[in-house]
Amino acid sequence: MCSRDCCSKGGVSRTKDGNPCERRAEKQETDIIVPTPQSLLYPYEMIQEIADFLVKGSGIRPKIGIICGSGLGSLADLIQNPKVFEYSKIPNFPVSTVEGHAGKLVVGCLEGVNVMAMQGRFHYYEGYPLAKCSMPVRVMKLCGVEYLFATNAAGGINPKYAVGDIMLMHDHVNMLGFAGNSPLQGPNDPRFGPRFPALVNSYNKDLINKAIDISKAMGIESSVHVGVYSCLGGPTYETIAELRALRMMGVDAVGMSTVHEVITARHCDMKVFAFSLITNKCATEYSEKKDEEANHDEVMAVAKNKQKACCEMVSRLVAEIQKSL
């Protein structure tokens, strides 16, 4: 209420005698905030600056970029001669706020290939716009990265999936996109990619086939699936009705990440490989059992338990790529 003792009726501030309050009208005009389109948050030059900082600081131009999912930070521990950058020390970089996401960028060598790994990703529910969540993918691109490996912890909706299984992503359903949200929203910078990128064939078939062969060589093929992931905004886990709806849409696993990173990577023509570690089974029947409710401690515990297999999958696939370089 303004100091002239106004009240608000029908969205219009009025003085006690019913006349519109001029002071409030003036204030409203100056208070209008025009949101910055997502794509303008990190202009090309700023991304280039971050990439230059990392390439100069590490002396390395990575070919493969790895994003470690919740509890899967040990993927970055595979890297030899690592140069570690705390996110807080990288200019214009956001900070990680989620448990299981250390907030470090590790650059070095894996299976003879220069790689860069994010120990900690950014999620929409942390309050970051999608373009900010996936900004590091563009940094990777300008550092020289050609392949994105995105990993995540996810809930298994497909009834055939068990906790601890791995789902190789071959497609996604972009629920945030259905609601009109995209990391590419706003003016397009063609130095990154086209205005209207196609997303069919986003997940590289050759890499999926190689990963299937690797799972056979590791003797874990019965717990490795190929399926569809969907990203919701979070931070809530899903209701039973939502899980049923997702299943009807053909979704096999659900999480709160990855899709915007894949969109950003495909926009700038990176080859994408992604997998979900199934950390919990999503209930699709109503029940009052507490142990059927998803929780982040369980997600982290399962990820830690299964990190060895995930690490082996990643390093073997990097070794396969190395053969073709």
Ligand SMILES: O=P(O)(O)O[C@H]1O[C@H](CO)[C@@H](O)[C@H]1O
């Ligand atoms: O997708 P990642 O980062 O692996 O994490 C998943 O696990 C967290 C919920 O337990 C959410 O952040 C969800 O997205």
Ligand SMILES: Nc1nc2[nH]cnc2c(=O)[nH]1
């Ligand atoms: N949205 C969502 N994210 C997850 N991350 C790990 N498990 C889950 C889950 O069940 N739902």
